[in-house]
Amino acid sequence: MSGARTGRGRPPCTSSTSTDTKASCRATAERLFMSAAYCPGRTPWATKTSATKLSSKSTAARSKASPTSPPPSTARPASSTASSSPRTPASSSSMSRAARPRKSASNAITAFPRCANSTAPNSARPFFMSSPVRVRFAPSPTGFLHVGGARTALFNWLHARHTGGTFVLRIEDTDRERHNEEAVRAIYQGLRWLGLDWDEGAEKGGDYGPYYQSERGPIYERYLKILQDKGMIYEDSGALRFRSPRETVTVHDEVCGSIPFDLSNPGTHPDMTVRRPDGSWIFHFVNVVDDIEMKMTHVIRGEDHLSNTPKHVELYQAFGVEPPKFAHLPLILNPDGSKMSKRDTGASVQSYIEQGYAPEAVRNYLCLLGWSPKDNREILPIEEIINIFELKNINRRSAGFDLDKCFWMNGQYLIQMPLERFADLSVPFIDQAGINFGTREALLPALALVKEKVKHLTDVPGWIEFFFNDDYAYDEASVEKALRADGALERLHVLGDRLTRLEPWTAESLESAFKDLATTLGIKTAALVHPVRVATTGRSVGPSLYHLLELLGRDRVLQRLTRTREKFTA
RNA sequence: GGCGCGCUCGUCUAGAGGCCUAGGACACAGCCCUCUCAAGGCUGGUACACGGGUUCGAAUCCCGUGCGCGCUGCCA
Numbered sequence: 001m002s003g004a005r006t007g008r009g010r011p012p013c014t015s016s017t018s019t020d021t022k023a024s025c026r027a028t029a030e031r032l033f034m035s036a037a038y039c040p041g042r043t044p045w046a047t048k049t050s051a052t053k054l055s056s057k058s059t060a061a062r063s064k065a066s067p068t069s070p071p072p073s074t075a076r077p078a079s080s081t082a083s084s085s086p087r088t089p090a091s092s093s094s095m096s097r098a099a100r101p102r103k104s105a106s107n108a109i110t111a112f113p114r115c116a117n118s119t120a121p122n123s124a125r126p127f128f129m130s131s132p133v134r135v136r137f138a139p140s141p142t143g144f145l146h147v148g149g150a151r152t153a154l155f156n157w158l159h160a161r162h163t164g165g166t167f168v169l170r171i172e173d174t175d176r177e178r179h180n181e182e183a184v185r186a187i188y189q190g191l192r193w194l195g196l197d198w199d200e201g202a203e204k205g206g207d208y209g210p211y212y213q214s215e216r217g218p219i220y221e222r223y224l225k226i227l228q229d230k231g232m233i234y235e236d237s238g239a240l241r242f243r244s245p246r247e248t249v250t251v252h253d254e255v256c257g258s259i260p261f262d263l264s265n266p267g268t269h270p271d272m273t274v275r276r277p278d279g280s281w282i283f284h285f286v287n288v289v290d291d292i293e294m295k296m297t298h299v300i301r302g303e304d305h306l307s308n309t310p311k312h313v314e315l316y317q318a319f320g321v322e323p324p325k326f327a328h329l330p331l332i333l334n335p336d337g338s339k340m341s342k343r344d345t346g347a348s349v350q351s352y353i354e355q356g357y358a359p360e361a362v363r364n365y366l367c368l369l370g371w372s373p374k375d376n377r378e379i380l381p382i383e384e385i386i387n388i389f390e391l392k393n394i395n396r397r398s399a400g401f402d403l404d405k406c407f408w409m410n411g412q413y414l415i416q417m418p419l420e421r422f423a424d425l426s427v428p429f430i431d432q433a434g435i436n437f438g439t440r441e442a443l444l445p446a447l448a449l450v451k452e453k454v455k456h457l458t459d460v461p462g463w464i465e466f467f468f469n470d471d472y473a474y475d476e477a478s479v480e481k482a483l484r485a486d487g488a489l490e491r492l493h494v495l496g497d498r499l500t501r502l503e504p505w506t507a508e509s510l511e512s513a514f515k516d517l518a519t520t521l522g523i524k525t526a527a528l529v530h531p532v533r534v535a536t537t538g539r540s541v542g543p544s545l546y547h548l549l550e551l552l553g554r555d556r557v558l559q560r561l562t563r564t565r566e567k568f569t570a
Numbered sequence: 571g572g573c574g575c576g577c578u579c580g581u582c583u584a585g586a587g588g589c590c591u592a593g594g595a596c597a598c599a600g601c602c603c604u605c606u607c608a609a610g611g612c613u614g615g616u617a618c619a620c621g622g623g624u625u626c627g628a629a630u631c632c633c634g635u636g637c638g639c640g641c642u643g644c645c646a
Contacts, residue, residue, distance in 0.1 A: 140646045172646065239644050256575070268572055268642070276644045283646045307574055307641035328575090330639095335581075337638065365582095368595095372583055376594045395583085398639065402581045405596040415609070453608050478606095514605080529605035541607040 133165025135298045136201070137191075138287065140172045141183035145190030145349040147401065148302060148332045148340060151366045155329060156300045157196045158367070158389040165297070169201030170290060171212045175280040179214040190349035194363050195382070208294040213286050220281050223289045223319065224274065232318050238277030242285070242315065244269065249310040249317075254298075254327040254391045261310035272311050284308060288315040291324060300327040300391070303398070327391045330370045331398040346403050356457030357406070358425055361413035365406045369399040379412055411455040419444060422451050426460045433461030437468045445551055449543040466537040470556065478540035479568065482530040489565050491521070492531055496561040505554050507546040514546070535564035 137153040139145070160167035169191070173179040188203060200206030210216055224240070227233045232243050250260045263269045274285035291299060306328045316323040334340050340347050352362050360382065367385050368378060371394050414422060423444060430437060437443040443464075450463035466472040482488060495517060502513055518525040533545050536557055542548060549557050 138646095142646085174646075178646090237644085241644095259574070261573075265572090270642090273644050278644090280644085282644070287646085302640095303575070304640055305646095330576080333639080339639070368582065370582095374584065376584070378582090378595055397576050399583090400581055402596065405582065408596055411609085455608085482606095511605090524605095526605055533606065539606090543607090545605055 131297060133160060133163040133297050134168065134295055135160050135165060135300055136168040136170050136291070136294065136296055137196075137198070138170045138172045138290070138301075139187050140174075141178065141180050141187060142342070143180070143183040144186045144342075146340070146342070146347055147349060147366070149187075150190060150194060150196075150349050151332060151369055152300065152302055152329060153191055153196050154194065154363065154366050155327075155371070155391075155394070156298075157198075158386060159298065159300060159327075159391060160199070161386045162389045166199045167197075168206070168208075168294060168296075169198040169204070169211065170294070171202050171214075172283070172287070173212055173214045174283060174286055176214050177280070179212065186350065189353075193349065193353055193359050194366075195359060196363075213281070213290065216286070216290065217281075219293060220275075220286055220289055223285075223292075227274075227318055230318065233274070234271075236271075236273075239273050240275040241271040242274050242318070244271050244311075244314055245317070249313045251306070251309045251313060251326060253306070253309075254325055255330075255394045255396060256303075256306065256328055259306075261307075263310055263314070269311075284311055285315065288312050288319075292316070292319060292321050296324050298325045298327060298391075300329065303328045303331050327394065329394060330396055332369055333398050333400045335400055335402070337400065340401060346401060346406075354458075356429060356459065357410050358413045358417065358457070360417075361410040362406065364413070365409050369401070370394050370397075379409065379416075407455065414454050414457070415452050419448055419451065423447055425457055429457050430461050430464070433465070435461055435465055435468050437464075442468075449547055449551065453543065463542070466539070466542075467551065470559070472538040474534065474538040474564075474567075475540065478534045478538070482534040482540060483564070483568050485531070488527075488531040489569060491523075491528055492535055492561050492565055494521070495528055495532065496558055499554065499558065499561075502554070505550060507544070507550045510546040510549050532561070536560045 135156040137149075137156050139149050139153075157167050159165070171184055171187070173184075184202070191198070198204055200208070200211075202211040204211075224233065227242065233240050234243060235241075244263055244266070246264045246266070248260050248262045248264065250258055252258050272284055273282050275281055309326055309328070313323050332340050334344050342348075346352070349362075352359075363382065364379060364385075367389075371389070373380060373385070373388055374393065417425075423440065426447060427443075430443070437446070446464045446467040447460070450460065453463060454460055495514075498513055498517055499510075502509055514528050515525050518528055529545050530540065532549075533542060534540055536549065536552065552560075
């Protein structure tokens with residue numbers, strides 16, 4: 001099998017010319033694309049089947065074929081030679097590179113062997129180098145934004161931002177039936193929440209619209225006609241199918257390397273349907289047409305599409321267009337290893353919004369699913385990630401979604417973010433809880449005290465409520481433990497007396513007062529702290545007591561001590 | 571079933587033949603700090619799926635096996 005995998009067995013010598021080859025290729029494709037009249041009998045870059053095509057019964061032969069099938073120049077025969085000949089450092093390193101899957105992948109994708117025959121001038125290179133990146137996120141409006149989709153969008157966005165390219169949002173509602181305004185809004189909301197702004201596309205406009213597939217019917221008709229005129233379409237019980245050329249198609253993938261797919265057997269690879277009898281379109285067809293029409297340079301999508309990609313490549317070839325670069329992302333799995341789907345916890349971006357996550361934390365976490373800065377950093381600003389993000393550093397294995405770590409990261413972000421940002425994120429949750437905090441000026445000091453304790457923004461109202469509500473509830477267990485202990489209420493009385501005369505009213509002097517009194521009474525400071533905390537906040541946990549008392553102010557503190565003693569004395 | 575992809579602590583990952591008695595992070599456990607809860611600090615346990623091969627040397631390259639996932643639609 002290895003021998004058939006051109007990316008893995010690629011001899012080192014080809015990589016040195018691949019850039020030029022690709023450049024020529026790109027230039028050629030551009031010209032072909034411009035020329036509507038171009039109608040090749042056989043596309044110039046189609047993988048030459050005589051070299052790599054295997055007989056239809058070759059499935060078995062292929063997997064066991066390594067000793068016989070590889071071309072003479074691949075690494076495997078070379079290694080057998082090497083064992084009987086002296087090795088030089090040079091041959092050693094070049095050989096290992098040829099055999100290294102991940103690294104050879106990034107070299108291999110730039111090689112389109114058939115392009116070597118094209119007549120494009122070598123000067124095409126600068127043209128290719130300057131070709132601006134265009135990527136897209138193309139979700140189907142299912143009613144919500146899935147974290148897997150969000151991660152796909154994120155990686156497209158990162159690639160666009162890293163390269164200075166264009167990020168396009170296209171809605172794949174293949175037909176009117178599938179078009180759902182509300183479902184589409186959920187996608188917009190999720191993307192915007194994550195800060196993934198798109199430069200072009202739905203709700204934004206651009207030169208390649210419309211950006212809803214449901215509105216692109218005439219374009220699909222036009223492309224269908226092209227294939228019909230070439231005799232590549234036939235009718236099957238009212239549906240239209242694309243007649244596969246039945247060749248081996250090699251997919252060049254930035255992440256997965258070069259993978260040959262033998263499509264010669266109609267039994268295992270039936271001709272794909274492109275349009276249903278009712279006139280609606282099939283995903284594979286419109287997806288490719290749109291990517292051509294919208295001039296996408298990279299298709300970055302979930303790995304679940306990897307096996308579909310050779311079909312797509314067939315379409316590109318049928319249209320006489322060079323395929324974009326592909327990058328298939330590993331899937332996101334549930335903790336148990338199953339594929340994350342709609343109903344799973346944490347599957348919807350909406351759930352993170354509702355549970356009080358900071359978008360930058362979720363986005364950072366998502367970046368780490370399948371990509372790594374490789375230097376042990378984990379929490380890093382998005383600007384830095386944009387700076388160092390490379391498709392080739394995406395790994396191939398699926399990643400389990402670790403809600404615990406996402407949770408932890410959220411806490412880290414909340415602690416580290418500026419108070420103003422924290423307030424902006426918190427206010428909706430505070431409002432929702434019905435807490436009337438008055439002015440923002442009054443709110444900020446309270447938030448400052450609890451900020452480092454908050455793990456979810458949904459916790460904020462509970463942490464700060466007692467600041468803004470004198471009629472706070474008492475937690476029964478805390479009362480039992482702290483206030484019903486022997487002498488607790490007495491101590492509150494004595495302390496209240498002290499605090500009446502305390503000057504100045506600051507956290508520092510409060511702390512001194514508590515400690516002095518504790519010494520005087522011959523008790524631990526904690527025997528004062530706990531009852532006071534419960535008395536003034538109703539709870540046994542909270543921010544620093546002294547700071548909390550300072551913020552509350554003398555009058556309210558004394559009122560609360562009195563109120564508490566009266567309530568629980570009886 | 572066929573085809574494809576993958577497999578390093580429970581989880582996310584670092585790892586490009588010697589730097590690896592495998593590093594970091596989350597989670598977990600213990601200790602420290604401490605007015606509570608957190609945060610923070612320190613310490614600890616836990617991993618190269620298995621078997622062959624290549625090599626002086628393999629987590630790393632090759633082959634096989636196993637397991638997981640994906641695709642195999644007139645879903646996207």
